[in-house]
Amino acid sequence: MTPASNDAARYLEFAMDVIEQAGAIALKYFRTELEVINKAKKREYDPVTRADREIEEYIRGRIRETFPNHAIIGEEFGYQSGGSPYSWLIDPIDGTKGFITGSPMWGVLLGLMEAEYCITGLLRQPFLGETYYGSPAGAFLLDHAGRTPLKTRDTRSMDEAIVCCTHPGMFLTEDARRGFDRAARSCAFTRFGTDCYGYALLARGFVDLVVEGDLEAYDIVPLIPIVEGAGGIVTDWQGGSANRGGTVVAAANRALHARTLELLNS
Amino acid sequence: MTPASNDAARYLEFAMDVIEQAGAIALKYFRTELEVINKAKKREYDPVTRADREIEEYIRGRIRETFPNHAIIGEEFGYQSGGSPYSWLIDPIDGTKGFITGSPMWGVLLGLMEAEYCITGLLRQPFLGETYYGSPAGAFLLDHAGRTPLKTRDTRSMDEAIVCCTHPGMFLTEDARRGFDRAARSCAFTRFGTDCYGYALLARGFVDLVVEGDLEAYDIVPLIPIVEGAGGIVTDWQGGSANRGGTVVAAANRALHARTLELLNS
Numbered sequence: 001m002t003p004a005s006n007d008a009a010r011y012l013e014f015a016m017d018v019i020e021q022a023g024a025i026a027l028k029y030f031r032t033e034l035e036v037i038n039k040a041k042k043r044e045y046d047p048v049t050r051a052d053r054e055i056e057e058y059i060r061g062r063i064r065e066t067f068p069n070h071a072i073i074g075e076e077f078g079y080q081s082g083g084s085p086y087s088w089l090i091d092p093i094d095g096t097k098g099f100i101t102g103s104p105m106w107g108v109l110l111g112l113m114e115a116e117y118c119i120t121g122l123l124r125q126p127f128l129g130e131t132y133y134g135s136p137a138g139a140f141l142l143d144h145a146g147r148t149p150l151k152t153r154d155t156r157s158m159d160e161a162i163v164c165c166t167h168p169g170m171f172l173t174e175d176a177r178r179g180f181d182r183a184a185r186s187c188a189f190t191r192f193g194t195d196c197y198g199y200a201l202l203a204r205g206f207v208d209l210v211v212e213g214d215l216e217a218y219d220i221v222p223l224i225p226i227v228e229g230a231g232g233i234v235t236d237w238q239g240g241s242a243n244r245g246g247t248v249v250a251a252a253n254r255a256l257h258a259r260t261l262e263l264l265n266s
Numbered sequence: 267m268t269p270a271s272n273d274a275a276r277y278l279e280f281a282m283d284v285i286e287q288a289g290a291i292a293l294k295y296f297r298t299e300l301e302v303i304n305k306a307k308k309r310e311y312d313p314v315t316r317a318d319r320e321i322e323e324y325i326r327g328r329i330r331e332t333f334p335n336h337a338i339i340g341e342e343f344g345y346q347s348g349g350s351p352y353s354w355l356i357d358p359i360d361g362t363k364g365f366i367t368g369s370p371m372w373g374v375l376l377g378l379m380e381a382e383y384c385i386t387g388l389l390r391q392p393f394l395g396e397t398y399y400g401s402p403a404g405a406f407l408l409d410h411a412g413r414t415p416l417k418t419r420d421t422r423s424m425d426e427a428i429v430c431c432t433h434p435g436m437f438l439t440e441d442a443r444r445g446f447d448r449a450a451r452s453c454a455f456t457r458f459g460t461d462c463y464g465y466a467l468l469a470r471g472f473v474d475l476v477v478e479g480d481l482e483a484y485d486i487v488p489l490i491p492i493v494e495g496a497g498g499i500v501t502d503w504q505g506g507s508a509n510r511g512g513t514v515v516a517a518a519n520r521a522l523h524a525r526t527l528e529l530l531n532s
Binding site for chain 2: 031038044045097098100101102103104105128162164167168169188189190191192193194197201204206207
């Protein structure tokens with residue numbers, strides 16, 4: 001191994017261990033009576049629970065202990081600077097609304113960026129016992145059946161495509177709403193309520209597109225190496241980097257991605 | 267036991283066995299490559315797979331063998347007359363769109379009506395290993411943890427309520443769309459993509475309302491004893507029987523139900 005790939009393997013091993021423990025914390029609270037606090041500022045309803053906070057504190061503690069010069073950006077506790085090119089993104093529970101309704105469509109997200117590039121990203125769904133991850137060594141699902149390579153599918157025609165989206169109300173402008181409607185109407189059907197799990201379904205080849213709006217960096221960045229390592233592509237609606245969140249399109253392949261951008265922006 | 271309760275216990279035991287076997291058939295096809303046929307007549311896209319057909323054939327066979335004078339109504343193979351007051355309703359996979367996208371938000375539904383009253387209803391989600399059922403003996407969840415009584419929650423205030431719905435496009439008239447929007451806007455938040463599983467989450471006390479449109483009888487009838495046995499209430503949007511499908515509201519309690527009907531019809 002080169003020193004760089006050696007580092008990559010070390011980061012992945014660390015992240016796999018941390019996210020598995022973090023998932024166990026989530027599971028301790030899932031489907032129990034939990035106090036839900038509405039922390040909405042820009043959104044109408046934006047719930048947070050003790051589970052979100054405990055998970056993020058746990059992950060932050062592990063990172064500080066092991067990589068004290070890495071920066072950390074998390075949903076609940078904000079930004080902590082590092083002093084190296086590395087920064088970790090944490091979404092302790094992506095899909096808190098799903099989590100508090102007892103649905104299994106949520107996950108713990110953890111990503112490691114080197115400068116502007118997410119080199120390792122993980123999604124842990126502990127209720128289903130699944131970890132989806134992407135790194136320089138490829139994108140895989142780890143579950144009870146072992147390790148399976150992830151592979152998006154080769155649907156070329158928009159009218160055969162299945163599109164996922166967390167909520168039809170997640171688009172902030174009238175233009176974005178119209179763009180989403182145009183893309184959605186061109187597809188076989190849309191499936192809402194998916195949160196991060198929609199990207200996992202895309203990476204597994206069960207759906208073809210995820211089209212969303214109003215995302216934060218920690219909602220999407222950890223998912224990029226999973227989708228792209230599986231053969232897909234993730235950008236914003238203008239075809240640029242999705243690293244800052246906002247409007248995002250994830251597609252199973254380049255042909256569908258190009259057609260979706262046309263529909264979103266026409 | 268009286269002869270009537272003896273019969274009820276026998277029907278439930280039969281239905282539990284049948285739906286567990288039916289769930290095993292579904293699981294054999296879940297997350298595999300499946301040919302999907304679009305059988306749309308009134309809907310834009312209405313998928314059916316070999317799994318739907320094989321499950322319904324299996325259940326029909328078991329019913330004919332055991333209760334030859336009971337009528338059968340199923341999604342894929344229509345109506346077969348009986349000659350007794352009993353009829354079975356089958357939705358082999360409620361949430362076929364969820365099923366073919368690899369989401370766990372689907373289930374096998376089976377209900378037994380005596381004249382106009384569903385006396386036993388079951389929802390089997392085999393991927394999660396859960397059976398939700400309601401009968402004259404009460405409503406329960408059977409899973410790896412054993413048998414747990416189902417209990418809806420006592421949320422009284424609309425602005426604390428969580429509402430589930432399979433898809434915002436499932437309302438057939440402009441009036442219905444407006445009614446749903448009024449109800450949804452009055453709640454804490456809406457969660458889409460739920461299919462039959464939304465009613466299970468309601469019966470467990472994780473959400474407060476399910477508001478839907480364009481349902482068939484077999485989509486909703488088997489769920490009524492589960493929700494009502496847990497303390498909830500299921501009607502159409504006029505407050506009448508939900509036995510024929512159409513527009514449906516399921517609520518955790520009578521106060522929320524009454525307020526929701528007002529909003530849907532105001």
